[in-house]
Amino acid sequence: MGKSTVRALALIASASVAFIVAGPDRNVRAQAVDALGSGDDAKAVILSETDSRGDDLASWIDVRGRTAWGDPPEKCDDLTFARRVYLDLVGRVPSVAEIRDYRELGDRRREMLVDELVFGEGPRRETYLRLLAINLARQWRQVLVPPGTAATGPVGNLEVWLRDAFSSNRPYDEIMADLVRVQSAADAGGYYQLLGATPENYAGNLSRVMLGVRIDCAQCHDHPFTDWKQEDFWGLAAFYGDLQNFNQNPDASRGVGGGKIVYEGDTYSAKFLWQSEAIDDPGRTPKVRLARWLTAAENPNFSATAVNRFWQMLVGRGLYADVENLDLATEQERSFLDDFGKQFAADGFDVHKLVAGICKSSWYAAKTMEPSQSVDAFQRELKVISPEQVFDSLEQSLHLPISRIDPNAPRWTGTRDQMVNRLGEAIGESPEDYASGIPQALMMMNGRITSEAIDLERSRLLRAVIDSPFFDEPKRIETLYLAVLTRQPTAEEKETLAEYLDKKTNPESRRKAFGEILWALLNSPEFVLCR
Known part of the structure; x- marks a missing residue:
């Protein structure tokens, strides 16, 4: 499936629903840096040695980005940002409870959420630090052993070694x-x-x-x-x-x-x-x-390649798109990268600070846009989430059991491995590629996890939503959307689904209709995309 198809599918993500119906204060520092303008002075900004949370780096990226591309695009909405940063940093979508906590963080909720996920600044410290290390290890394992590589053994030991390294930063x-x-x-x-x-x-x-x-x-x-x-x-x-x-x-x-x-x-x-x-x-x-x-700080290709890869992982496309042919880039195409690499080296090659700085920047928060034909334009395209992220997001959204001793926990029964392997058959070479075919679609539509998710007797999510005495039907629909897609249903979706439920006059068929709505959400292209 080509990139143009992915973009088209994303625009009609809610069509699946229709189908089932029919059948330190960063702002102060940023203002100071912004005052420098977008000329050479902005390039020379020296980041504070005490900036351990990436705020000054984010400000530097904002200013340097204006030099390269002009003003940043319009920002995405808060829920889109939450889904994006959870997937990028801890490898799964947020829970409904995490979404509600995020909304209560105040005006600086985005920066505070990044600090929680990267530095463990919050009540879920151990969970987030563990998941961040696991997610970074998975992404870098794929860099070290790309899809299609004829590896001579299992990659588990390499991933564990990387996880331990990222865990200790x-x-x-x-x-x-x-x-x-x-x-x-x-x-x-x-x-x-x-x-x-x-x-x-x-x-x-x-x-x-x-x-x-x-x-x-x-x-x-x-x-x-x-x-x-x-x-x-x-x-x-x-x-x-x-x-x-x-x-x-x-x-x-x-x-x-x-x-x-x-x-x-x-x-x-x-x-x-x-x-x-x-x-x-x-x-x-x-x-x-x-x-x-x-690995010397003076080696420009080393630091530039590093920040290019992290930018690709988080934004979807490298600052220089051909990340593995940097020697073919022109001096102009390398300008931003080389400046960025010097900042990374000057910061002691601090991965956590780099990741936080990118995620706190205006460019990371930009709305997803149609790709530009100009190599000088900023690019923020849809990304396809990895097979592991698909499973972990299903596990989170559907409240699947996770205990090793639970005989129904798909993480430990082989179901997870089966899903990851099948989805991995179609993994693209970069985050913006989507090569899914019929086997992968059938896995999502008819696989064991999806089948049990819409079963009223076995689905934890459906039971929690349908049986809650505090929810009316609009609230039940909203909760399903938040749990699966990390967004509110649109006015049109609310109206369409309300009409669909009204046609279910039998109480049991009305309950089952929520399972059908959930199935449509899980199988919408939107679920496997990071927008």
Whole structure:
């Protein structure tokens, strides 16, 4: 399914309902930064060292964004923001109770909600900090092992390793340095082993993930479209010449240690990208030297690629859209990224502060819009939520049991794995891609979770909504919308559904009608999109 189809489906998200009927104060700081205007002075804003919550970074992003794009677009409404930030940060939609608490936070509710989700500033501290680490780990596991990668084992250990790193808010450069410095196939969550345990596979992936450079095409010959040479690729792979290559192909590379590797009879010495001479620093091992160079604050591709990936995860499209071919970007296309990367490095590569700063910015809060053909325009498109986010949102919305000892908890009975695997078959290469087909649609329409969700005897959500003595029918409909779509029904939807219920004169059929409405909401395109 193409992007244009996704946008069309989003515009008619409520059509599924029709179908079933028919059948420190950031504002003060921001004003001070805004006074600088949008010229060179704005670019030079130095963020306060005491800004531990990303407020000053958000102000910097707002000002720098005006330099690049002009005035920010109209902001989304509060409930859209809540759904967006819950999905992006903790990997699921908010509960009705969380929505009500959010509405009571006052005028600064958006900034306060980000502080709750990122820094645990609230009564749900342990839950949010745990879910944030899990969600960041899932997203970065997908960066490290993209969909379609022929991984040589389960990715669970890698995801646990990433979760522990994000849970303690380890600096981004330290996390990546651990990946670079691996001494065995089991280090850093077994990432080397997952990629096939060959120096060339590992080196190619590190350059893609951390530098935004796809150098793989230079493995067998000089790159046909860029300046990368074969010696550039094997010079990077040579850093891992001391790790075992399990490839049985007689033509495969063979490491000889000491920062050297042999491929097709030629010996290559370790060297950094963009440098013509081999590295000679006997005081440190080759991989330590590589880690120091690659993750240095002075390495523009490292910090720029990092913020580009986080921006893509949160906003849907990178500041430079082709996140893994940053070497093809022009100086103008890299301008914002390079400035942003310097801020990230100056902040000590603080992931939590970066995430909070982006989410508190006016650009993150912008309404979803039609994509622009101009590369200079700000882009905020619909995002498709991941298979794990689909399940976790269903679990939250439907009040599914979550205890390990509960025999009906789908998280532990294999139902979750089945759903994630099936939905994962159609996962796109970026958050804006939606490739769902018939098997995925059938999983949502007729799967066990959906079937039980509309069963009056088994659905916790329906029982809570229908049996509540405090709810009238309009309130029941509103609660279903909040629980599933994180929004109020429109006036047209209220009228249509009221007419539909009025046709159900039998009390039992009227009760069942709420299950049909819930089914329509769960199967609307809106449920699997982050708007």
